[in-house]
Amino acid sequence: MTLDFSIILEAWPAFLSGMGLTLKLLVLSLIGAIALGTGLAAMRLSPNWFVSTFASSYVNLFRTVPLIMAIFWFYFLIPLLIGRPVGALTSALVALIFFEGAFFSEIIRSGIQAVPRGQFAAGLATGLRPRMVMQSIVLPQAFRAMIPGLLTQSIIVFQATSLVYVVGLSDFMTTTVRIANGSGRIVEVYLFCAATYFVLSYGASVVARYLERRLNR
Amino acid sequence: MNYSWNWGILFEAPYAEWLLSGVAWTIGLFAASMVVGFGVGTGIGLMRIAPIRWLRIISGIYVEMFRNVPLLVQIFIWFYVMPELLPSDVGQWLKRDLPMPAFWTSVVAIGFYTAARVAEHIRAGFLAIPAAQMQAALATGLNLRQVYRYVLLPRAFRIVTPALTSEAISVMKNTSLALTIGVLELMAQSRQIESYTFQSFEAFTAGTAIYIALCAAVVFVARHIEARYAIPGMIQSR
Numbered sequence: 164m165t166l167d168f169s170i171i172l173e174a175w176p177a178f179l180s181g182m183g184l185t186l187k188l189l190v191l192s193l194i195g196a197i198a199l200g201t202g203l204a205a206m207r208l209s210p211n212w213f214v215s216t217f218a219s220s221y222v223n224l225f226r227t228v229p230l231i232m233a234i235f236w237f238y239f240l241i242p243l244l245i246g247r248p249v250g251a252l253t254s255a256l257v258a259l260i261f262f263e264g265a266f267f268s269e270i271i272r273s274g275i276q277a278v279p280r281g282q283f284a285a286g287l288a289t290g291l292r293p294r295m296v297m298q299s300i301v302l303p304q305a306f307r308a309m310i311p312g313l314l315t316q317s318i319i320v321f322q323a324t325s326l327v328y329v330v331g332l333s334d335f336m337t338t339t340v341r342i343a344n345g346s347g348r349i350v351e352v353y354l355f356c357a358a359t360y361f362v363l364s365y366g367a368s369v370v371a372r373y374l375e376r377r378l379n380r
Numbered sequence: 381m382n383y384s385w386n387w388g389i390l391f392e393a394p395y396a397e398w399l400l401s402g403v404a405w406t407i408g409l410f411a412a413s414m415v416v417g418f419g420v421g422t423g424i425g426l427m428r429i430a431p432i433r434w435l436r437i438i439s440g441i442y443v444e445m446f447r448n449v450p451l452l453v454q455i456f457i458w459f460y461v462m463p464e465l466l467p468s469d470v471g472q473w474l475k476r477d478l479p480m481p482a483f484w485t486s487v488v489a490i491g492f493y494t495a496a497r498v499a500e501h502i503r504a505g506f507l508a509i510p511a512a513q514m515q516a517a518l519a520t521g522l523n524l525r526q527v528y529r530y531v532l533l534p535r536a537f538r539i540v541t542p543a544l545t546s547e548a549i550s551v552m553k554n555t556s557l558a559l560t561i562g563v564l565e566l567m568a569q570s571r572q573i574e575s576y577t578f579q580s581f582e583a584f585t586a587g588t589a590i591y592i593a594l595c596a597a598v599v600f601v602a603r604h605i606e607a608r609y610a611i612p613g614m615i616q617s618r
Contacts, residue, residue: 224592226549226595227549227553227591227592227595227596228553228588228591228592229553229554229555229556229557229567229591230553231556231557231559231567232556232567232570232584232587232588232591235567235570235571235574235584236584236588239574239580239581239584240580240581243383243580318448322448322449322450322451323450325450325452325453326452326557328452328560329559329560336450336452336453339453340456343460349460349461349464350461350464350465353453353456353457353460353461354457354461356453357449357453357454357457360448360449360450360453361445361448361449364447364448364449365444365448368444368447368448
């Protein structure tokens with residue numbers, strides 16, 4: 164068979180808008196998931212048994228459920244809870260945030276635990292409240308150590324956004340499938356799709372490794 | 381919230397059978413993907429640390445390729461693209477004569493994807509073994525093959541058991557992607573019950589609970605294996 168990649172150029176605007184949605188999903192879900200993950204990590208380290216058990220149950224729940232299941236859950240649950248349809252984008256975004264928040268919380272927790280205990284005690288000794296110590300002393304140090312881990316998880320989220328295909332959102336993956344089926348140039352279109360994901364993920368992983376080496380020096 | 385509950389639906393025909401057959405397919409996907417993933421992964425992992433340069437390069441390329449493309453894309457490539465790229469009689473065989481094509485494609489895709497991740501764990505496990513162990517083993521008169529077989533591999537596998545346990549849980553979750561090419565596994569069956577009965581809550585709860593139970597079973601077995609093969613005198617994770 165002969166390969167003819169002209170279909171990629173023909174469908175370029177569709178690919179671009181698909182990648183636009185993928186990146187939008189990535190950025191919004193990262194912001195939400197890191198915020199949620201930070202909250203969950205702080206809760207897990209809380210001396211209050213109820214709070215820490217809630218957070219660890221949350222994390223364990225989402226770690227043993229497939230992301231597709233979470234996407235379908237929120238797709239049906241959110242409209243039911245708030246009483247009106249919200250669209251696939253919102254529900255997929257909420258699913259990604261709730262799901263990935265559990266994974267980010269584990270990275271953030273280990274980062275917080277890497278900060279020497281004395282830092283917390285010293286912060287308290289200066290008269291700051293526990294919340295302020297967490298915010299201004301522990302978290303800034305913890306985040307520096309976490310950067311490579313956060314970046315690696317972000318690459319996983321980038322790849323995971325492709326699963327919004329199951330609710331038909333026009334992200335890069337769904338766009339690829341549509342163009343492949345519409346044009347019949349299945350081989351070229353899927354290879355282009357895989358190459359695009361590869362270049363972006365691999366590029367980001369090289370940056371992550373570089374940061375890791377620099378932070379370890 | 382306006383919703384009429386009907387938990388009984390899960391125990392009625394044909395929905396109970398659908399769930400059960402979904403569980404069976406999920407377990408089948410899991411078992412077969414684990415064999416491929418851990419088998420190929422161990423091989424690639426050993427190549428990653430081999431004292432031969434080109435083996436390290438090839439295995440490195442393998443790991444980066446399979447790690448940096450989403451699993452869903454890989455499944456579609458195995459399912460739609462592979463039969464076109466292979467010689468036409470092999471392609472024809474894949475399309476027409478292979479029994480359960482969607483199932484085996486999912487197994488290959490999930491297995492090869494998992495292998496890249498397993499290989500990295502195995503490599504990390506090997507790097508965690510002090511270099512003196514190898515020298516000491518060679519000094520006792522074992523040859524290189526025996527050193528790997530009797531000293532390094534057994535230690536590396538024990539070091540990476542916790543990491544491989546979470547990898548096994550990922551495999552369990554990843555089997556749900558087989559729904560995209562039409563394998564009627566647990567996720568697909570939950571979805572199907574939902575669309576037939578509109579009892580979304582019950583259908584998804586059943587699916588979710590079963591996934592949690594399956595993952596718990598994986599952790600249970602892994603703990604058992606870890607305890608069974610623990611080296612006396614080493615610090616154990618509890």
